[in-house]
Amino acid sequence: MRISGDNGSGKSSLLRILCGLLAPQSGEVIWGDQAIYKDRDQFHSELIYLGHIPALKADFTALENLISLALLGGQVTTAKEALQALSAAGLADQAHRVVRTLSQGQKQRIALARLRLPQPKSLWILDEPFNALDQKSNQLLQSLLVGHVKHGGIVALSSHQTLSMDDDPQVVRLEL
Amino acid sequence: MSHPASSVSIFIGIIRRDLQLALRRKSDSFSALIFFAVVASLFPLGIGPETKLLMQIAPGMLWIAALLAAMLSLHKLFTEDFIDGSLDQILLSILPLPLVVLAKTIAHWLSSGLLLALVSPILALQFNLPFDCIGVLFLSLLLGTPLLSLIGSIGAGLTLASRGGGTLLSLIILPLVAPVLIFGAGAVESYQAGLGLTAHFSLLGAMLAIALFLAPIATAASLRIALE
Numbered sequence: 202m203r204i205s206g207d208n209g210s211g212k213s214s215l216l217r218i219l220c221g222l223l224a225p226q227s228g229e230v231i232w233g234d235q236a237i238y239k240d241r242d243q244f245h246s247e248l249i250y251l252g253h254i255p256a257l258k259a260d261f262t263a264l265e266n267l268i269s270l271a272l273l274g275g276q277v278t279t280a281k282e283a284l285q286a287l288s289a290a291g292l293a294d295q296a297h298r299v300v301r302t303l304s305q306g307q308k309q310r311i312a313l314a315r316l317r318l319p320q321p322k323s324l325w326i327l328d329e330p331f332n333a334l335d336q337k338s339n340q341l342l343q344s345l346l347v348g349h350v351k352h353g354g355i356v357a358l359s360s361h362q363t364l365s366m367d368d369d370p371q372v373v374r375l376e377l
Numbered sequence: 378m379s380h381p382a383s384s385v386s387i388f389i390g391i392i393r394r395d396l397q398l399a400l401r402r403k404s405d406s407f408s409a410l411i412f413f414a415v416v417a418s419l420f421p422l423g424i425g426p427e428t429k430l431l432m433q434i435a436p437g438m439l440w441i442a443a444l445l446a447a448m449l450s451l452h453k454l455f456t457e458d459f460i461d462g463s464l465d466q467i468l469l470s471i472l473p474l475p476l477v478v479l480a481k482t483i484a485h486w487l488s489s490g491l492l493l494a495l496v497s498p499i500l501a502l503q504f505n506l507p508f509d510c511i512g513v514l515f516l517s518l519l520l521g522t523p524l525l526s527l528i529g530s531i532g533a534g535l536t537l538a539s540r541g542g543g544t545l546l547s548l549i550i551l552p553l554v555a556p557v558l559i560f561g562a563g564a565v566e567s568y569q570a571g572l573g574l575t576a577h578f579s580l581l582g583a584m585l586a587i588a589l590f591l592a593p594i595a596t597a598a599s600l601r602i603a604l605e
Binding site: 252277 | 461
């Protein structure tokens with residue numbers, strides 16, 4: 202699902218409602234066959250949410266950040282796997298640098314490298330994942346997302362850029 | 378190979394993460410310790426070198442100084458995670474939120490309250506307290522400081538999204554921790570008076586047991602409210 206809309210139209214709020222961080226004023230979010238708040242832990246085990254800020258610890262290295270985020274999400278990751286994910290995102294040289302010293306785009310790429318870790322999470326909710334990314338990373342991310350959907354995964358993302366994957370017939374578009 | 382993490386390993390992982398962060402930024406723990414030492418040293422300067430009087434007020438005074446020092450770092454319990462977006466990830470962890478909160482609170486205690494308890498004997502020497510009283514003071518702080526972190530975490534959750542949270546936090550929490558102060562400092566005083574420790578330590582222990590169970594639940598609820 203692809204959500205677009207003007208600034209302040211509620212894209213982020215909608216995504217936060219979808220992953221249960223925000224309670225909807227009316228109605229409820231159903232995952233599988235029950236409302237998400239009824240079994241949060243089960244729902245969280247299938248969900249990756251990346252907010253509009255990269256959720257990285259400035260005092261940790263890229264590698265440590267990735268491993269600790271994966272652990273919070275319920276997955277034990279080895280340093281080797283985390284390093285592979287970072288290399289795939291083009292960050293092999295920055296893996297051992299403290300995040301405070303990296304640029305905005307690099308931080309965003311570390312956050313996105315979480316999607317490349319080996320894990321059985323089917324639902325990806327991404328808030329403005331293309332922000333601050335360069336052309337090449339942008340393309341890499343799009344092919345990653347398309348690949349995930351091809352393997353039966355679900356992606357919900359917000360973006361105000363035009364993307365080449367928008368023409369894909371599988372993409373559901375929502376204009377707020 | 379990557380594999381699903383057990384709840385225990387996530388719990389320990391969160392404690393390790395927060396301790397590592399505290400180690401990378403030692404100044405926070407240090408400033409609480411130095412604050413504790415400075416406040417404890419100001420009292421004799423203000424009151425005068427009257428050994429007997431100092432001995433009498435030492436337990437209560439050290440307890441108050443420790444309590445204030447513990448307040449200093451409390452507002453940092455969640456604010457940094459809130460600002461850099463990690464708190465969302467913590468809320469979306471597969472571990473139930475009260476357990477995550479408990480892990481963070483334990484890490485906070487290890488990097489603040491425990492250190493305060495550990496240096497208290499050195500400060501107590503300034504007041505000419507006998508060694509056995511110092512031992513009691515240390516034990517009472519060891520039982521009492523986790524309570525400060527646990528009760529404080531509720532306030533830290535509640536004041537998370539408010540501006541000037543630090544002051545508000547102290548205003549909310551200080552009245553709530555008064556019983557901890559009363560029984561903590563009371564333990565040393567009653568020992569000095571030869572009345573035994575059982576009653577005070579039992580009460581502190583009971584409060585700790587209740588807080589271990591209830592405070593994380595209350596904090597989890599306050600965090601969910603704060604983030605909406």
